[in-house]
Amino acid sequence: MRHLAANALTILIVLGIALAGVIAWGVNQYRAEGPLTEPTEISIPRGTSLPRAAEILAEAGAISDPRIFRLGARYSEMQSRIQAGEFEIPAGSSMESVLICLVNQSTCRRVVYQITVVEGSTSWQVVEQLKAMETLTGEIDEIPPEGSLAPETYQANRGDTRAEMIQRMRDAQDAILAEAWENRVEGLPISSPDEALILASIIEKETAVAEERRRVASVFINRLNRGMRLQTDPTVIYGITEGKGVLGRGLTRSELNKRTDWNTYQIDGLPPTPIANPGKAAIEAAVNPLETRDLYFVADGTGGHAFAETLVQHTRNVQRWRRIEAERKQSQ
Structure with a gap:
């Protein structure tokens, strides 16, 4: 019995040494x-x-x-x-x-992969961007409400879902709008964050010049306060395309005269929805416009706009812009 016990102990010791060796080898490999x-x-x-x-x-x-x-x-x-x-x-x-x-x-x-939502993109355009990203997965069941997506650059990992990206954009826009509305100036002729978003989308489509946004906002605020129609071309374009693609040409007189839900030449006040996804600066401009008496603006040939308080001033600015357009066509 003692002999068997000694042999068993020897075997256990050998197995233990072998196991320790295997473990040491595994750790070394690891x-x-x-x-x-x-x-x-x-x-x-x-x-x-x-x-x-x-x-x-x-x-x-x-x-x-x-x-x-x-x-x-x-x-x-x-x-x-x-x-x-x-x-x-x-x-x-x-x-x-x-x-x-x-x-x-x-x-x-x-x-990581990036997707940049440009200020003024429509929700349809953003959805098309996401569909084109092969690194994302899943489907988008419906186009998000216009204006609900925050324009900025987002990072995504391979395998992230398109629905998740949409939700991130919506959450970001909700936060921007809530903060801007909380800090709005008093006396605005808009009564809700939704109306601020609509106005911001028009401002976004009217100017790409950062320094102009608050002045453009003042024109629309002044018009709303006076009961004047906004008469802004981007709303007419949205009534034609409904945000699905780019018109790619100038507006015709018949289109300006045709009533749609968004045509601010034909409807009073704001259109029923935003016409694009405005950026943070445009939203802030909508709720904190400059204090001016401007009622009109037109392109000035530099990428910006010439502003006017009266129709007479505006008419002169329009004539100047038409001369610039004519000269450019002749030089082409």
């Missing part, structure tokens, strides 16, 4: 320099399990043994913290370094 000879981009889709993530990394040549990688993740209790996204794994990264990269993205470069 921490050793990896097989990548150059930086490599790896995409981990949303909802990927640890075993599948290990397979993706092995298939890309980023790790040498998916089993050791999985064991390392579980032992370090990081398996549930792996992030989805697209990562650039540095050359020679160990399995430990790769795991840390997927968990704490500050340790390696994360590949």
Whole structure:
């Protein structure tokens, strides 16, 4: 019996030494320099399990043994913290370094994509932009309300959904509008944030000159206060296209005379909806216009506008602009 017990103890000791050797070998493999000879981009889709993530990394040549990688993740209790996204794994990264990269993205470069929503884009145009981004997933069930998307540059990861991007844009616009409305000046002839957004969209489409926005806003505010129609071409264009594409030509007299819900030559006050997605500056201009007596403006040939308080002044400005247009046509 003593002999058998001694043999059993010897076997256990040998097995223990062998196990320790295997563990030491595994740890060494886990921490050793990896097989990548150059930086490599790896995409981990949303909802990927640890075993599948290990397979993706092995298939890309980023790790040498998916089993050791999985064991390392579980032992370090990081398996549930792996992030989805697209990562650039540095050359020679160990399995430990790769795991840390997927968990704490500050340790390696994360590949991100950008989409820029330009001020004055319509919601239909933004949806078309998102549809064209192959890195995004999912469908957009309906075009968001006009004016509800904040123009700015957004970052997206491969696999992000288009619906998520739309919601981010809507949340951003809601925050901008709420802050602007909270800080509005007193005595405005608009009674709600929705009306401020409509006015801001018209301001956005009328001028691309930052310094002019508040003065353009003052013209429309003055007209609303006097009960004058806004008579702004961009609203006529929106009534024709409804935001789906670009008109690409000048307006005809018949179009100016045709009544639509948005044609401010034919309707009183503001149109029923915004005509584009205004940026923060346009929204702020709508609720904090300059104090002027201006009632008119027309292009001045420099990219900006000539403003006028009276119809006589405005008529002279219009004549000057028409001469500039005629001279440009002759020189072409």
